[in-house]
Each structure stands twice: as structure tokens, then as C-alpha cells.
Amino acid sequence: MSRTVLKVEGMTCNHCKMAVEKALKGVEGVTGAEVDLTKKEAVVAGAADKAAMVKAVDQAGFKVVE
Numbered sequence: 001m002s003r004t005v006l007k008v009e010g011m012t013c014n015h016c017k018m019a020v021e022k023a024l025k026g027v028e029g030v031t032g033a034e035v036d037l038t039k040k041e042a043v044v045a046g047a048a049d050k051a052a053m054v055k056a057v058d059q060a061g062f063k064v065v066e
Helices: 015-026 050-059
Strands: 003-009 030-036 041-048 061-066
Touching: 003 050, 015 030, 015 041, 015 050, 050 061
Parallel strands: none
Antiparallel strands: 003 041, 003 061, 030 041
């Protein structure tokens, strides 16, 4: 199983964390997503397209940075 780590800007609270996790879990191929607010990153499990994950985070109101 592959893992992708995304740096996410704009998350400030637990609600933000849950919104990003929910958005990522809705992407086809994602089997799990866990956000670390302190590190400002999301660890995504599964074989999903990175562009689709970035788009889902963007649509949830947050920004993935390289």
C-alpha cells in the first residue's frame, strides 16, 4: 500500500483537520487519511491520484503546498 504526505496550509483547528480528512477519504483509491495539525500535513494511504487529492483539499477550502 502506498502512502502520500501532503503539506496543507490553512488548517487551524480540529474542525479543519476533520474537513481535510473527510475530503481526502472521499477520493477514489484513498483507504485512509490522517492529518497532523502540528506538522500541517496529511498522510494518505491508498493508491489515489495525487492531483485528485490536491483538488479535494482545495475544494474543502485548504491549500496543498510543495
